[in-house]
Amino acid sequence: xxxxxxxxxxxxxxxxxxxxxxxxxxxxxxxxxxxxxxxxxxxxxxxxxxxxxxxxxxxxxxxxxxxxxxxxxxxxxxxxxxxxxxxxxxxxxxxxxxxxxxxxxxxxxxxxxxxxxxxxxxxxxxxxxxxxxxxxxxxxxxxxxxx
Numbered sequence: 001x002x003x004x005x006x007x008x009x010x011x012x013x014x015x016x017x018x019x020x021x022x023x024x025x026x027x028x029x030x031x032x033x034x035x036x037x038x039x040x041x042x043x044x045x046x047x048x049x050x051x052x053x054x055x056x057x058x059x060x061x062x063x064x065x066x067x068x069x070x071x072x073x074x075x076x077x078x079x080x081x082x083x084x085x086x087x088x089x090x091x092x093x094x095x096x097x098x099x100x101x102x103x104x105x106x107x108x109x110x111x112x113x114x115x116x117x118x119x120x121x122x123x124x125x126x127x128x129x130x131x132x133x134x135x136x137x138x139x140x141x142x143x144x145x146x147x
Contacts, residue, residue: 011086018083018106025076025113032069032120038062039124047135055139059132066128069121077114081107 042062050058088103 014083014086017079021076021079021083022106022110025073025080025110025117028069028073028076028117029113031065032073032117032124035062035066035069035124036120039127042128042131047131050135052136052139055132055135059128059135063125063128063132066121066125070118070125071121073114073117073121075114077111077118080110080114 047055047059084103084106088100088107091097091099091103
């Protein structure tokens with residue numbers, strides 16, 4: 001019904017993206033776990049030992065990294081969900097339930113991992129904003145002290 005060179009190229013490209021998407025998703029999860037370790041160090045003394053300049057530079061960079069994980073991980077999870085569904089639905093039409101099962105498992109797994117990494121990034125970003133704001137306020141001289 002829908003057969004053309006452009007659709008064949010599109011289908012091939014989409015299929016080739018699954019492996020890199022899964023690896024990128026696993027990398028995002030690894031970054032999220034690594035960021036949890038950094039956040040523990042920040043919370044228990046790391047931020048208190050930083051100068052104002054270090055707080056500004058390090059805080060901005062770490063918050064941006066958490067935001068990057070927050071935004072990119074769910075996108076990768078969605079891509080990992082949609083890519084195998086095409087071949088899975090085609091296999092359903094042919095009665096091949098084994099291919100459909102594999103496609104559905106891959107779709108669900110990538111969705112869950114993408115959302116997990118995104119949630120970790122979101123929580124870390126919110127916590128870090130609060131921690132770095134408090135630390136900067138503590139380092140800022142009060143204007144009310146001289147009055």
